Amino acid sequence: MSNIAPHLPLRTERHALEAAAAAAVRIAQLANDPAHNEQLPSRQAQWLSDYGLTAIGVPAALGGLGASILTQVEVVRIISAADGGVGQLLQIHYVMLRGILEDYSKTARQRIVSDVLAGKRLANALAEVGGKNKFALKTRVERRADGQLVLNGSKFYSTGAYLADWIWLAAASEQGGAGIWLHRDTPGLTLVDDWRAFGQQHSVSGTVRFEDIILDADYVLLREGPMKRTGLTFPQILHAAIDTGIAAGALQAGVEYLRQHARPWVESGVDRASEEPHVIRQIGEFALALRAAESLLREAARLFDQHLQDEHDTALQSELILAVATVRAHSDSASLKISSEMFSLLGASSALSKWNLDRFWRNARVHTTHDPIRWRLHHVGNYYLNGVDPGEYTAILAKGEQGRDRGQ
Template sequence: MAETGDQAARTTARVIADDNEALDAARELAVRLAEGAAQRDRERRLPREEIEWYSQSGLWGITVPKAYGGAGVSFVTLTEVFKLISAADSSLGQLPQNHFGLVDVIALTGTEEQKRFFFGEVLAGKRFGNGFSEKGTKHVLDLKTRVLRDGDDYVVNGTKFYSTGALFAHYVPVLGLDADGRGWLAWIPQGTPGLAITDDWSGFGQRTTASGTITLDNVRVSASHVFPAHRVSDLPTLNGPVSQILQAAIDAGIARAAVDDTLTFVRERARPWVDSGVERASEDPLTLREIGHLHIQLHAAEALLERAARLFDAIAAQDAISEDDVARASVAVGEAKVLTTEAALLAGEKLFELSGTQSTLAAHNLDRHWRNARTHTLHDPVRWKYHLVGNYYLNGKKPARHAWN
């Protein structure tokens, strides 16, 4: 898909200066994105206009380091931004998740020239999609895509799926292996010959992420656009935990949206149970118990998420990051991800139990919260988070270093 005229013309985004400005921008944008979110999901209308609002707001550039003109915001701020946007519209909340992981890859592995160029592109409003995962392989790290050197360039061949954000991206970074089995990321400009993006995502949740298929047929990429992705796992870095904390923040946002809609429906529409002896559903003692439980679960999840983000900030401020640091970060975000996953699923389910049959009507589209939570939380299984955390505390086993830990 070639870059549209609108995409090509709108390349000068707002540049956010600091954490407070980022949070203010996210709160303002969330209000706009929440309007029509239910209808976009119902109709599966791709958010082409809304994603322009998002990237033009400057929020996609907030992790560009200060040395390169960005705000270099804290992880505490970054996760709060993701929560705010995901509560408004979780598909739009997910769309930049890989973009931020890729900005981190540039910071960790790029040459000085690559950093200056690509950080400049991000600050101008350019968006990165992703071409990471593949269908039909043994596991997520079993890749068939190849990124092979050919003279002064690289040539990329393969097929990708779960390509969130690629349809809306100015660059599509594609992960593949070289002849020695090492991972490389090729930043492919939208419209490059041989690159094709198909909007064939049919998941029942996260409907408007366009997380479909990328095909790559002898795609030629300049060496200046190729990064040694293997280094972010070969060396102790926070790149894997960064991916995880953003996933957890999206789920926390979904949970918050479901809880908020539950409160509104119970207050305004639900009826008390006939045996409760009260006039309003909001006075039903058993409903009150469940509302209390939901908030305790949500607040616990948010607290562990913030705890992990503060640990990330402390580690990132060090002169060097050790294997022990990465392990601590992976475990901390693993703990948070267990609770954000469970809170999102619980809130999506309890919404109907507490709101009653009327809440299931298609006109309200409240099932989107559970659908979105169930779909997004399948990214990596919580049962393995329990294993990771237990193995670390009991046996001192450090988690494997990759994007799912």
């Protein structure tokens, strides 16, 4: 693994995993130091590019590796074990790359894919604050009298945008929803470093503002027809990879602390904390929770790759949605459980800021608020109890919008 050097093109999926492991070592060295908690992850983001990880999703026909979903999921998991926030930078990059490959003009696709192959990074600006929900968009595209499209508005939770080269956003228009790509140097675009959260600081999910931006029609896509039923399955499985990675990082850090720094309890009668039977049992429980999440993650990823061979198979769509919902629930639970409860084994000194062990819980607690697990459980339960086909919320919301349009 150590012989993978930055800037080398990755030509096999094994090399991609080795490169991820090598990059993770460097990222973890910074993450271990609490002095880096509040700093922009500029170096970490650049390492994702330098190690070739940002380009693995580009199809082989376009000059990339064409990595499987399983490999992309594994890469996000490996990086997230080092730093969940940096893992989220990679997660949103992969999601946005998949979007440009599926839609948009040839001009936009060639330009952005070429930049990705050169190490450039992608991000998004989707959610807004202050509305009924995050999809109640105030950001709008208007067509002026001269025919030009002009964009105005503001976004928050713009994951990775501050450090990205290309930013995708959703806006409203008279013709419905619009998906827009903007280069970071676009006149009228302002990126603000104002993400201040107690966890996932390195996801840099702050504000993006758009002021009288004249759009290039090649980089604008007006939504036509319903959203894909499985449209959110890819970002969802990558979110599960982030949480699974955080759980793995927390367990590894806890084990290292137990071996090197923790003292046994006075009643234990053993010389080392790692020999305490209660500690051993609890670490076993943590390991089982992690192994379950990892197994479910890989199984869902393999199912995703199978789904891509026949995306119109509705039974396979349902199975994929259920599998991803399952791993989301398990990874959510594992990340929170391990990152929080491990302190009961490590002793009071483990709470000292110099160890920075709380970063795993902070990252898990913030990231798991992203998409409520209660609704993933609802879809699974509704399927088993009432036979209701499971879906992702974008498709469900779109179906509701269509019903209202027809007066239903």
